[in-house]
Amino acid sequence: MTPDRDLLDDLAAVLDQVDPVPPHLAEAAAFRPPTAFVPLEWTTDSAVAVPAGKRGAGGSRTLRFTAGTTTVDLRLDTVDGLGVRALGLVHPPRGGSVLVSWPSGDHVADLDHIGWFRADLVPPGPLRFVVRQPGLPDLTTGWFVQ
Amino acid sequence: MEELTNAELVVRARLHDQAAWREIVRRHLPLLWSAARTAGLREADAADVCQYTWLTLSESLHRIREPAKLSGWLITTARNEALRVRKVRGRELPVDLWGPPEVDYPGPEELVLDSERAVRLWRAFGTLTDQCREILRLVAYAPGLSYQDVAGAVGVPVGNLGSTRSRCLAVLRRRVEAEVSV
Numbered sequence: 001m002t003p004d005r006d007l008l009d010d011l012a013a014v015l016d017q018v019d020p021v022p023p024h025l026a027e028a029a030a031f032r033p034p035t036a037f038v039p040l041e042w043t044t045d046s047a048v049a050v051p052a053g054k055r056g057a058g059g060s061r062t063l064r065f066t067a068g069t070t071t072v073d074l075r076l077d078t079v080d081g082l083g084v085r086a087l088g089l090v091h092p093p094r095g096g097s098v099l100v101s102w103p104s105g106d107h108v109a110d111l112d113h114i115g116w117f118r119a120d121l122v123p124p125g126p127l128r129f130v131v132r133q134p135g136l137p138d139l140t141t142g143w144f145v146q
Numbered sequence: 147m148e149e150l151t152n153a154e155l156v157v158r159a160r161l162h163d164q165a166a167w168r169e170i171v172r173r174h175l176p177l178l179w180s181a182a183r184t185a186g187l188r189e190a191d192a193a194d195v196c197q198y199t200w201l202t203l204s205e206s207l208h209r210i211r212e213p214a215k216l217s218g219w220l221i222t223t224a225r226n227e228a229l230r231v232r233k234v235r236g237r238e239l240p241v242d243l244w245g246p247p248e249v250d251y252p253g254p255e256e257l258v259l260d261s262e263r264a265v266r267l268w269r270a271f272g273t274l275t276d277q278c279r280e281i282l283r284l285v286a287y288a289p290g291l292s293y294q295d296v297a298g299a300v301g302v303p304v305g306n307l308g309s310t311r312s313r314c315l316a317v318l319r320r321r322v323e324a325e326v327s328v
Contacts, residue, residue: 004315005289011271011318012286014264021179025193029175029200031159031167034208047234061234103197126198143201145194145231 028103037130037140040065040072061146067139072131076146083121084146088129090115096133102126156213171200174217177291178224180283181299184276185228187235195231199224217288218295225299263322270321277302278314285311 043064065072073089086109088098093115100107100119103126109117111133127146131139147155147169155173158166178199182192202223210219259265271279280300284291296311297304 003319004312007315007319007322008282008286008289010263010267011282014259014268014271015180015283015286016176017258017260017264018268019179019183021176022189022193025179025196026171026175028193028197029171031162031164032201032204033162034205045230047230047236103201125194126201128201142205143198145191145198145227146234 035140036138038067038137040067040070040131040139040141042141043071063141065139065141070131070133070136070139072129072139072141074129074141078124078146079121084124084127085121086119086127086129088117090117090131090133094133094136096131099130099132101128101130151214152216153213156207156210156216160207170203170216174220176287177217177221177284180287181221181224182228184280184283185225186232187228191231191235192228195224195228198227215295217291218298221284221295221299266322267318270318270324273321274314274318277310278317281307281311282314282318 043066044062046060046062059078061076063074063076065074069092071091073091075087077085077087079085086100088109090096090098090111093111093113095113096111098109098111098117098119100109100122102123104123107119107122109119111117111131124146126143128143129141133139147165150158150166150169152170152173155166155170159170175196178196179192182195183189187195199220203220210216259268271282274282277300281296281302284296284299293307294304297307302310
């Protein structure tokens with residue numbers, strides 16, 4: 001053992017006491033078989049860069065994803081203590097639905113004739129959206145934390 | 147499982163070997179937690195980032211080109227999402243877990259520490275720069291982590307990591323000792 005390693009081991013012991021890893025996190029890390037969804041590409045995220053001329057409107061987060069000719073716009077609002085409200089637009093409109101997933105469940109929202117969908121009050125935390133349109137591969141945003 | 151390398155664990159986990167997956171989680175959870183907490187997230191958000199990282203790994207296991215670099219991949223994935231979440235939560239009040247400790251009376255962290263030396267170490271750690279705290283926290287938990295993994299995760303050039311790490315440790319040691327002489 002070097003003196004440096006001793007000091008680092010002491011530091012690890014202190015961190016374990018002051019800021020321990022919550023025990024439930026190991027159980028929450030269950031393996032999920034991979035899916036065959038086609039990943040959408042992240043185009044914009046207001047959390048990272050607010051588009052010119054816009055100043056963070058309220059607590060809303062807006063995201064845009066694309067794949068080929070398809071564009072998916074999301075607006076997410078976190079409602080304190082209740083959950084996340086999602087409003088989305090899939091363009092061009094082709095019908096179908098959007099599967100909204102979180103670690104312990106999911107919800108299917110239909111796409112209307114314009115391409116809108118909404119999901120009210122899903123749990124905050126990791127979320128994933130999958131766009132399912134007839135005759136096309138399923139497109140996914142991948143997981144992200146809201 | 148403990149004797150297997152990360153690359154071997156990835157190969158097994160791809161075949162849905164649950165024990166290999168659990169070993170990957172056991173080996174890396176403290177690192178992911180550290181990466182999220184050092185990025186300034188409160189506990190609930192740090193927990194979400196850890197869970198996000200495992201979900202993303204499940205989905206990406208077959209696409210990881212260099213399984214031997216699993217540790218670096220996991221830490222970078224967690225850190226990037228933690229920084230994004232910090233921006234999402236930007237409108238909320240920051241939680242300054244790592245700010246300078248109060249000098250006159252013990253903070254809540256110090257009440258859980260069981261020795262005077264531990265308290266000194268914690269106080270001295272709190273006076274380091276963000277970068278030093280980030281580097282030391284990772285190498286404290288994962289002695290086997292390569293310089294390349296740590297450098298990639300904290301965003302410093304790999305050529306500078308060795309000297310930065312040594313400097314951070316030297317400052318920490320000096321400040322722990324200074325606390326004794328006060």
